[in-house]
Amino acid sequence: MKQFLKDVLQDLGETPKRLNSKYFYDHTGDGIFQQIMNCEEYYPTNCELEIFQHKTTELARVLKNGFDTFDLIEMGAGDATKSSYLLKEMLRKKFDFTYMPIDISADMIGHLEKQLPEEIPGLKVKGLNGEYFEMLTHASQISPKRKVILFLGGTIGNFETNAALDFCRELRSYLQKGDVLMIGFDLKKHPDVIRKAYNDAQGFTRAFNLNLLNRINRELGGNFVLEQFDHYPSYDPATGACRSYLISLAKQEVCIEGKVFTFEKDEYISMEISQKYSVEETESMAFNSGFKPVNHFFDSRHWFLDTVWQCE
Structure with a gap:
């Protein structure tokens, strides 16, 4: 809670x-994101799922x-829906490995540790609850085995391009030469396809963004009036940056923990990037x-890429 408050006060003061965007994912946000992933316009989930369903054998061979x-x-x-195809194939091929899911949600890790061995008999699961790099350090401390890392879903796109490069360099520092990373990238495509994915007709993405204001109200004592903000997505095909904003519909003041923030009419809050x-x-x-880079795996439309990188 203290970190959430600190970050919100700092970010709104800029x-x-x-x-x-990492604070989108409270209980309500998780539910809305599931709706986004299941809506017709949001293609990334199904594209990557297609790769895991139809290229499982080759994925397993390359990652080993x-x-x-x-x-x-x-x-x-998350719920390991995509990776479960890979886990089953690796067990079918009698690979000797331990699955170590990292997630910030303790509930999700508890669910995976209980549910996956029931669904996939013979699977060894050791859940790691916490931040990525902290848990990678912990994984190295508890096991000297070689590491194969999955970073799926196009999550790397949540960073600005320079920050994404910095993230990959830091990730490399936790690995040994020869270790393997598979990382998912959402690829550039027709701008209309991308804009619709982040502005679905049913309004799930809009609700997902506005829910963060609701969370601030609930957990930090804020007084955002959600009806006074509107969701606006944009996509720039020149840079590949897809951005979401909340636009203030009136001149207004918002108070959070005694600190007052003034919004001009049409002023924006930058919410998320999906590069x-x-x-x-x-x-x-x-x-x-x-x-x-050693292998590229595409869906049938070449809209999404899961690429396998080896540590140099």
């Missing part, structure tokens, strides 16, 4: 105002990378962060 035994670590595992990449840009990121 010019322009912003909020950190000749290791006799290894830890398969999924950063931001889109070309294949060439992903390869450049690999080389510039200490990895070597």
Whole structure:
């Protein structure tokens, strides 16, 4: 709670105002995001699921990378829907590995540790509840095995491009030469397809953004009037940046923990970026962060890329 408050006060005090998208995911936000993933316009989930469903054998072979035994670590595992196809295939091939899902949600880790061994008999699961790099350190402390990392869902797109490169460089510092990373990128495509994915007709994305204001009201004693803000998405095909904003519909003041923030009419809060990449840009990121791209896996429309990088 203290960190949430600190971040909100700092971010709304900046010019322009912003909020950190990691706070979208409270109980209500999780539910809305499930609706987003299931709506017709939101393509990334189904594109990546197609890769895991139809290219499972090749994925398993490439990720094993000749290791006799290894830890398969999924950063931001969620409910492991996509990776479960891979887990089943690796067990079918009698690979010797332990699945280590990392998630910030203790409830989700508890669910995975209980549910997955029941659904996938023989699977060894060691859940890691916490932040990515803290848990990667912990994984190395509890197991000396080679590491195969999954970072799926296009989550890397939630960073600005420079920050994404910094993230990959930091991730590389936790791994050994020869270790493997599979990372998902949402690719550049027709701008209309992308805009609709972040502005669905049923309004789930709008509700997802506004829910953060509701969370601030509920948990931090804020007094946002949600009806005084509107959701606005944009996509720039030149840069690949898809951004979401909340626009103030009137001149107004919002108070959070005694601190007053003034909003002008039409002033925006920057809420989220979902960066889109070309294949060439992903390869450049690999080389510039200490990895070597070794395989590309695409869905049938080439809208999404799961690329396998090896540590140099």
